[in-house]
Amino acid sequence: MKVFVTGSEGQLGRTLGETVPAAVDLAGGNLPELDIVDLQALQTRLVAEKPDFVVNAAAYTAVDKAESEPDIARRVNVDGARNVAQAAREAGARVIHISTDFVFDGTSDVPYTADDAPAPLGVYGQTKLDGEVAVRDATDNDAIVIRTAWLYSRFGHNFVKTMLRLMADRDELSVVADQRGTPTWAGSLAEVIWAAIDRDLPGGIYHWTDGGEATWYDFATAIYREARDSGLLEREVEIRAIPTEDYPTPARRPAYSVLDCSGTVAALGVEQQHWAARLRQMLEEMRD
Numbered sequence: 001m002k003v004f005v006t007g008s009e010g011q012l013g014r015t016l017g018e019t020v021p022a023a024v025d026l027a028g029g030n031l032p033e034l035d036i037v038d039l040q041a042l043q044t045r046l047v048a049e050k051p052d053f054v055v056n057a058a059a060y061t062a063v064d065k066a067e068s069e070p071d072i073a074r075r076v077n078v079d080g081a082r083n084v085a086q087a088a089r090e091a092g093a094r095v096i097h098i099s100t101d102f103v104f105d106g107t108s109d110v111p112y113t114a115d116d117a118p119a120p121l122g123v124y125g126q127t128k129l130d131g132e133v134a135v136r137d138a139t140d141n142d143a144i145v146i147r148t149a150w151l152y153s154r155f156g157h158n159f160v161k162t163m164l165r166l167m168a169d170r171d172e173l174s175v176v177a178d179q180r181g182t183p184t185w186a187g188s189l190a191e192v193i194w195a196a197i198d199r200d201l202p203g204g205i206y207h208w209t210d211g212g213e214a215t216w217y218d219f220a221t222a223i224y225r226e227a228r229d230s231g232l233l234e235r236e237v238e239i240r241a242i243p244t245e246d247y248p249t250p251a252r253r254p255a256y257s258v259l260d261c262s263g264t265v266a267a268l269g270v271e272q273q274h275w276a277a278r279l280r281q282m283l284e285e286m287r288d
Helices: 011-019 039-049 070-090 123-138 159-169 186-198 216-230 262-268 275-287
Strands: 002-006 025-029 053-056 094-100 144-148 172-176 204-207 238-242
Touching: 002 011, 002 039, 011 025, 011 186, 039 070, 053 070, 070 094, 070 123, 094 123, 094 186, 123 144, 144 186, 159 172, 159 216, 159 275, 172 216, 186 262, 186 275, 204 262, 216 238, 216 275
Parallel strands: 002 025, 002 053, 053 094, 094 144, 144 204, 172 238
Antiparallel strands: none
8 A cells, every 4th residue: 555645744644654554565756856836846746656545735835925825835735735636546545634613604603514614714715615626626526625624743843832932932822712523633633534535435525623612722721731731841831712892813713613523433433532642742843
């Protein structure tokens, strides 16, 4: 079994590299040597690699910047995603495409299922939704689309690493307490991706996050508590809860974007652990 990962140096790509099963031959590409916007380069690379699966972990993820760079976001998240799907199909590979909870508007008060109607609030969410459609169209709905949320790892840029950096320098932090979702460790998403490959999961849209739900304030206080307990942080920091209106951003965020992952659990037989346990696991890795 051979698997090729686009965006191989991102936080998910690097996590997949660390967790690759023994039976899998893993290859990958990342900017600048492989740009998913360049269809010809993708075609040439994938024909040479001859993978069984292509995991598209490359994306434009700057949510706020996308509002002022919609054309760039669309080239990567829509055109680039379509290119990956098209090149993979030509090479005889199936596609696993990673998407986001931002395809929803956050007006629900119960977890979103894969069948719920999307309604993005901003450019990022819209381009990710359009990318889903492009990938599924290019593969005759054979692609596996996995929506996830609030992804973090010890690699790259993410909320956990930002909070740890700020907590090391500041005595007080203000964090939004009226946006609710589910923090998700890249390690658990990688486990699901490997399980989907192992079981040759049917094409469709799937949801995967860790278990439970939280606000960004809940997440920040858990990071602080776990970092203190593990010895990663030795100083005291006050964390204040604030409403979204006190922290304006160019892009609107969904107030509620918890994903219902029961369909994925049933399809793969995987265990959904609570986000707080997964956070502890990631911070222990950082400490070690």
